[in-house]
């Protein structure tokens with residue numbers, strides 16, 4: 001397969017089949033451990049188009065990374081199991097593909113960027129060698145050609161003096177520069193989709209913003225789809241198009257990004273927004289959502305958030321709320337918005 005036919009199939013917002021670039025449908029993942037079955041993912045559905053950035057937000061343990069691992073096909077199985085669901089890439093279900101077909105997609109057409117560049121890079125090989133390896137292994141380029149491409153890539157992710165630094169080792173770069181190298185590695189084979197799992201969490205705030213801006217810029221230029229996993233709403237505000245908020249392995253709210261900030265439609269999202277520090281509230285005590293995320297081996301009946309929810313009533317303790325479309329008070333459409341709260345109306349309009 002050449003990169004040429006890939007580009008034509010991914011040129012528009014949707015492929016020739018009219019399918020989104022990536023569509024996760026009703027995904028379930030469980031982990032069978034000695035202590036019991038942890039229901040990590042309980043019916044996640046989301047989609048990403050070419051040129052679009054989806055932010056996935058949620059507390060630690062909500063299932064953001066496990067969903068990404070299922071998409072990449074790097075889930076630990078066992079103990080992991082996927083009892084139900086589909087992961088459609090250009091309309092084709094990757095869960096039913098052969099291992100061989102799957103391997104052709106991984107790294108080439110869907111690439112992943114991890115939080116910790118230092119552990120993802122090999123400490124005893126130069127960054128130029130590691131970047132070049134992508135081209136030698138996948139495209140069969142010579143060492144010399146691969147090195148030239150590695151320098152181009154380092155330039156592309158704005159590493160100063162790339163040609164002079166191509167033979168340096170990972171530990172010789174700063175955290176921000178290393179994360180740029182990870183981005184370069186993910187971009188090397190011009191994937192259709194990049195999944196970035198907390199790509200800037202280990203960096204300090206100013207460097208975070210620079211790396212995020214770079215990622216957004218490259219994504220726009222290449223018309224790639226981007227899934228940006230984070231537990232920090234502040235980091236994704238300027239770069240994401242839409243957002244999915246996860247809680248206990250489900251999507252509890254989805255929305256175009258800016259509308260979510262203005263009018264959250266789920267008490268959990270409201271809690272997350274209220275716990276962001278704001279400059280105009282300096283000195284005031286910061287709000288924190290009370291309680292802890294649920295034990296995934298015994299998720300509470302009804303809405304999983306109910307024990308922590310300030311609005312919880314009887315129905316919340318018995319009936320699992322479905323993710324339903326959110327509308328204006330007069331029934332007017334709010335495209336792309338959904339909430340899995342029995343009381344979304346009073347949450348958004350109240």
Ligand SMILES: Nc1ncnc2c1ncn2[C@@H]1O[C@H](COP(=O)(O)OP(=O)(O)OP(=O)(O)O)[C@@H](O)[C@H]1O
Nearest residue numbers: 031040059060061062063064065066076079231296
């Ligand atoms: N290999 C595994 N074996 C058992 N349980 C696992 C395994 N991998 C993940 N889990 C469980 O699945 C749940 C979801 O984990 P996941 O890593 O997706 O959370 P997350 O939302 O990415 O959190 P964080 O913000 O901390 O990265 C967690 O409770 C985790 O303990």
Ligand SMILES: [Mg+2]
Nearest residue numbers: 064065066197
């Ligand atoms: Mg994670």
